[in-house]
Amino acid sequence: MTTTEDPTTTAAAVDPGPLIKLTIADCAAKVLHSAVTLGVFAALAEGPRDAAHVSRRTGIHSRMAPDFLDALAGLGLLERTDGRYRNSLLAQAYLVPDSTSYLGGFVELTNETLYGTWGRLTEALRTGEPQHLDPDKGGFVGDRHQDPAKMKRFLAGLDAYSDRMGAELARRVDWRRHTSFTDLGGARGNLAAVLAQAHPHLRATCFDLERTRPLFTEHISGLALGDRVAFVGGDFFADELPQSDVFVLGHILHGFDTERRRTLLRRVFDALNPGGTVVVYDRMIDDDRSDPERLLSSLHMRLVSPDGSEYRVADCRDWLREAGFTDGAAEPLLGTHTLVTAHKEAAA
Known part of the structure; x- marks a missing residue:
């Protein structure tokens, strides 16, 4: 006799x-996006204040302020004591404007672009087509934002990430045996600058599209590193890559399909000096494809690009081996990424 399970009982359990x-x-x-846009964290940068002060500084209506500020406290972005609010350590470190680690520009542009793109997920799932935002209507597309001020804020936000990433790479990679490196797709050169500052014996090259040069020149000149960090404009697949002891590919391979990844790694192998090292980092998918954050990151790349996606760690190591590299080793990086390093054998 077949027993049908009562769905009401199942739901209750x-x-x-x-x-x-x-x-x-x-x-x-x-809530985070609005707090950044309205300047909540700037209003509390100097220490604890009550809700009335925050409302006056930010324009938040008194009817909304209590729940809004308490929600920020519940999310770990503010701390509340005796009716007064202050920035949490996290917010003070990354959400106060004009600080060197400010991520607010990244938060604002994520708000501007992410919701528009992910709002089209159902359409993308049905058609398989990328869901680009319209640049003519102010949408952010790669490094071609129509508003230069927003582009600068976005890059400043990315610099906060590259500061941390550069510090980790400076520690993880054995730079003592190398004298030069190239950061592929290095935008305005911040990661290269962090590595050059950590290891003064290194000379760096930032290789990116020619339209990025003005942003690079402005940033590197401000850091007084123009004599050690150079820019070379070009296309990864059409132009000669600089000869270097190390190549860094951060957030690069996830923008292409598998064949172009293989092609690029072969080009990197050819340009790498004997005995050199290739450094690859991305939000790589765990080999059993079970980490939801990595898979969501991969889905995002499929949403915004015709060929991009994240990829498994095992696949990256296979591509490196096919290109001629040896000793492909993988390790976690900053809790959100995977770092893979491999080597080109020294000349006999």
């Missing part, structure tokens, strides 16, 4: 909380 939390997950992100 399963807590719907995780489903509800997932359904409204974007609400927390929007």
Whole structure:
């Protein structure tokens, strides 16, 4: 005799909380975005203030302020004591404007672009087509934002990431045996600058599209590193890559399909000096494809590009081996990325 399970009984036994939390997950992100846009963290940069002070500084209506500020406290971005608010350590480190580690520009442009793109996910799933934002309507597309001020804020936000990434790479890679490196797709050169500052014996090259040169020149000149960090404009697949002891490919391979990844790694191998090292980092997918954050990152790349996606660690190591590299080793990086390093054998 077949017994049909009562769905009411099943539902009662399963807590719907995780489903509800997932359904409204974007609400927390929007609270962060609004706080950055309205200047909440700047208003609290000098120390604790009450809600009335924050409202006067930011223009937040008194009816909205209590729940909004307490929500920020609940999210770990503010701390509340005796009715007064202050920035949490996290917010003070990354969300106060004019600080060297400010991520607010990245937060603002993420708000501007991410929701528009992910709002078209259903369409993308049906068609397989990337969902570009319209640059003529102010949408952000790669490094071609129509508003130069927003482009600078976005790059400043990325610099906060590259500061941390550069510090980690400076520690993880054995730079003592090398004298030069090239950062492929290095934008305005901040990662290269961090590595050059950490290891004064290194000379760096930032290789990117020619339209990036003015941004690079302005940034590197401001850091007084123009004599050690150079820019070479070109196309990864059409132009000669600089000869170097080390190549860094950060957030590069995920922009291409598998064949172009293989092609690029072969070109890097040819340009790398004997005994040199290739350094690859991305939000690589774990080999059993179970980490949801990595998979969401990969889905995002499929949403915004015709060929891009994240890729498995094992696949990266296979491509490196096919290109001629040896000793492909993988390790976690900053909790969100995977670092793969491999080597070109020294000349006999």
